[in-house]
Amino acid sequence: MNPLRRLFEWLLDLKPSAPGQGTTWNLSSDFPWPTWVLVLFVLFAITFVIAIYRRDAGHLAPWQRWLLSALRLATLGTVLFLLSQAMLLIERTGLPYLLVLVDVSNSMGTVDSSTQSAEVETGRRLVETNQLGPATRLAQAQGLLLDNNGQLLRRLVANHKLRLHTVAEGDALLGPESSLNDADVDSLLPLIRGLTPAGNETRLGDGLRNTLNSLRGSPPSAIVLLSDGVSTDGESLQTAAQYARQRSVPIYTVALGSTDPQLDLELHNVLVDETAFVGEPASFAFTLTGRGLTGKTARVQLRNESTGEVLASRDLTIEDDGRPIKQELAFTPRQVGDVAVIIEAVEIPQESNTANNRETRRISVRDEKLRVLLVDQQPRWEFRQLKDLLGREKTVDLKTVLLDADPEFVQEDRTALANIPVTREELFEYDVCLLGDIPPGTLSATVLENLRDFVAERGRGLLFLSGPRHAPESFRNTPLEPLLPVELEGIRKPAPQDSLRQEFRPELTPEARKGSALFRFADSERESQEVWSFLPGMFWSVDVQILRPGAITWAVHPQKLVQGRPVPLIVTQRFGGGRVVYHGVEETWRWRYRLGDTYYGRYWVQALRYLAHSRTAASEGSAELLADRKAYQAGDPVTLRLRFLNERLIPADPAGVQLVVETAAGTREQLALRGLPDLAGVFEGQLAHTTAGKYHVFVASPTFPHAPPALDFEVRASERESRSLRAEAGELNRVSTQTGGRSYTISTASRLVSEIPPGLPVPLEPESPLKIWNHWLVLLAFATTLVSEWLLRKRWRLT
Incomplete structure (x- = not known):
């Protein structure tokens, strides 16, 4: 501060300025005369005083005459000052803000393999000098801010109030509200050193706008953005820059990372049946996307997680950059049991992201x-397509009975039987029976009784396939009628x-989407629903009015209503120890149109496994634990559901299910599941704030006679963030140009401080006006000039 101003503050008893503040002084007056009168009076007074002393003090030296004239004029000036009623207006000012934004999203954790030697060398030097580990983009930003004990920040706080923010999915203030001196910078340095890439998305535009809005009323003189320019969500950086331009805030960007294409292999959309059979191929469908690898060859392999043995491999050529390749890879298991299989794209040299491999x-x-x-009865379309599908399915041993077939059919078709098995022993060898459009009276009472016991006693599965001629009403008043999940009264x-x-x-x-894996066509519930909504439609259906108690509806007609409720089309129920499914449609074969067996086959194989599930329910704990997806991104909520297959095990307490969630790091936490009011025997809970890693979940309560239900799932880092690894230096340069700022690289960022404008002082609240016309200093000045002139006149013998 100016020493003279500091002296006046002391004399006037003014409060000194706080750190980072200054003052603006303005003088106001309320003189009783018009200005022109005052000017004339001053001119007259000067002329008159000089003339008088020339006349009366002619014998004195010139300097003596001028001194006496000055004292007389000073006395008159003091009188005029007293008449002016002068007041001092003091307005305190603060230093302008400067915002520094540091991108801490996952893409900033990339270690670039660039040919730009100057940038790479500068970045590595900063990282190594400040001992920041691998030379990631974020480490280079940290090195720039920490270098020479934070010299860049110390130079910035000389003319600004500094605010440091991090930006990724959101924005957060790092350190104090404002840094004003070296001590504040010292407190910031450890916080900067502790930054790590954490955001799963980059919302640079949102972060820029939010930080600007946090300083409403006092926009910063400039914004410094240290980033790779990758923005994956939210408002675009260009739009936010336009907002900054409207507020006259220039943006100075420091581009981090390489603009060269980043080498990356991404393996995703993996689909595989959860059940495989010894000696039969287990097929893994997957999608491989390569970036920066056009014309290169990538290897995909299956590996046993526990032994590391490579089970199968395949080489694929990346033909177009970023274009997904859909393929399959299979291996043939040789032993019974559960096995964890890793499907992976083998890492390539200098690959930027291996977490998605x-x-x-x-x-x-x-x-x-x-x-x-x-x-x-007859080879209708539903029968033909099902026969072809299941006859090719490696996990199914199919036998068919066509009641109206010629005798030659049995000899020509390897799956055909002459008659439905009559004895219990023969029938009980099967796991699932699919009953089609069979006329009444075709099946003997013995066969009908055996089919009933097949489900109730043997715990097998039965599916009723409705048809245009007979079924399901042909089973009225038969031993199979109670097995139907729907009432036959009023059927149309x-x-x-x-x-x-x-x-x-x-x-x-909701029961189908949340309570059953039968309708799982993709990795997630949402994707499965999208697949279902795009399957080819149907035309024929049966209208039923009443469901049996305990029946669960899985699919309904979208337009038809019976008694104000949608007509049920696919319904299931438990009967004794087995399961029963009713189909009120007969055109699932239409799902093969342009899609082949992709979803048609998946539905029917999953339906067979659902119906046969009761065979192993005792050994599997009489309950199944499901997740809404098989793989998640960090931060995604994980929905877990426990479905009881044995009603006797359902706890009476709606919150009576407790899960234990274990991570690969050994941490544990408990999760309570609550019963869903609209889904009997289904309990659901949600695990929030997940981090990347592998998880194992098992049921801790209630207890089961055998091993409790369990499942494993994996949480991965955000795929959107990992797919965008190429630095967007051009985008950052456009933002700087648009707002009147400048763009730098890591090697030219040293010019940043000298090129940022100092900014204008920011007015703070003004203080109350200070009356100085009647201040004792003014009276002292008046007395001093008057007495001094009188003494000098006496000394120099002037009367």
């Missing part, structure tokens, strides 16, 4: 196939002569 899937290997019996069907032109697509109920 692999996924783990657990499959259960069995030594037996599902034995399925398919029965119908389209007449054979009806022209069916209204296409519909069955709608899945």
Whole structure:
């Protein structure tokens, strides 16, 4: 501060300025005369005083006359000052703000393999000098701020109030509200050193706007942004820069990272059946996307997680940069049991992100196939397509009975039987029976009784396939009628002569989406629902009015209503120890149109496994633990559901299910599941704030007679962030140009301080006006000049 100003503050008893503050002084007056009168009076007074002393003090030296004239004029000036009623207006000012934004998203954790030697060398020097570990983009930003004990920050606080923010998914203030001196900078340095890449998304535009809005009323003189320019979500950086330009705030960017294409292999969309069979291929469908690798070859392999043995491998050529390649890879298991299989794209030299190269899937290997019996009267489309599908399915041993078939059919078709098995022993060899459009009276009472016991006693699965001629009403007043999940009273069907032109697509109920894995067509519940909504539609359906108690509806008609409720089309229930499913449609074969067996086959294989699940329910704990997805991104909530297969094990307490969640690091936490009011026997809970890693979950309460249900899932870092690794230096340069700032690289950032404008002082609250016309100093000045003139006149003998 100016020493003279400091003296006046002491004399006037003014409060000294705080650190980072200054003052602006203005003088105001309320003189009783007009200005022109005052000017004339001053001119007259000067002329008159000089003339008088020239006349009366002619014998004195010139300097003596001028001194006496000055004292007389000073006395008159003091009088005029007293008449002016002068007041001092003091307005305190603060230093302008300067915002420094540091990008801490996951892309800033990239170690670039660049050919730009000057940038690489400068970045490495900063990182090594400040002992920051690997030369990631964030480490280079930290090195720039920490270098020479924070010299850059210390130079900035000389003319600014500094605010440091981090930005990724959101923005956060780092350190104090403002840094004003070296001591504040000293407190910032450890915080800067402790920064780590953490954000799963980069919202640079949102962060820029939010930090600007945090200083409403006093916009900063400039913003310094240290980033790679990668923005994956939220408002665009360009739009936020336009907002900064409207507020006259220039943005100075420091571009970090290489603009060269980043080499990356991403393995995603992995699909595999959870059950495999000894001696039969287990196929893994996957998608491989390569970036910066056009024309290169990548190897995808299956590996046993526990032994490390490579089970299968395949080389693929990356033809187009960023274009997904859909392929399959299979291996043949040789032993019974559960096995964790890693499917991975083998890392390539200088690959920028290896976290998205692999996924783990657990499959259960069995030594037996599902034995399925398919029965119908005629070879309608549903029968033909099902027969073809299941006949090719490696995990199914299919037998068919076509009641109206010629005798030659049995000899020509390896799956065909002459008659439905009559004895209990023969029938009980099967796991699932599919009953089609069978006319009444075709099956003997013994066979019907055996089918009933097949489900109730043997714990097998039965699926009723409705048809336009007979089923399901053909089972009225038979031993199989109680097995149907729907009442046959009031049933209606389209007449054979009806022209069916209204296409519909069955709608899945919450029970189907959340309570069953049968309708899982993709990794997540949302993606499975999207697949279902795009499957080809149907035209024919059965209208039923009443469900049996305990039946669960999985799909309904989207337009038809019966008694104000949607017509149920796919319904299930438990009967004794087994399961029963009812199909009120007969056109699932339409799902093969342009899609082949991709989803048609997946649905029917999963339906067979659902129906055969009761066979192993005792050994599997009579409950199944499900997750809404198999893989998650960091921060995603994980929804876990426990579905009881044995009603006797359902706890009476709605919050009676406790899970234990274990991480690969050995940490544990408990999660309570609550019963869903609209889904009997289903308990659900959510695990929030997940971090990347592998998780193992098992049921701690209630207890089970055998091993409790358990599952494993994996949480990975954000794929969107990892897919955008190439630095967007051009975007940062456009932002700087748009706002009137400048763009730098890590090697030119040393010019940053000298090129940032100092900014204008920011007015703070003004203080109350100070009356100085009647201050004792003014009276002292008046007395001093008056007495001094009188004494000098006496000394020099002037009367």
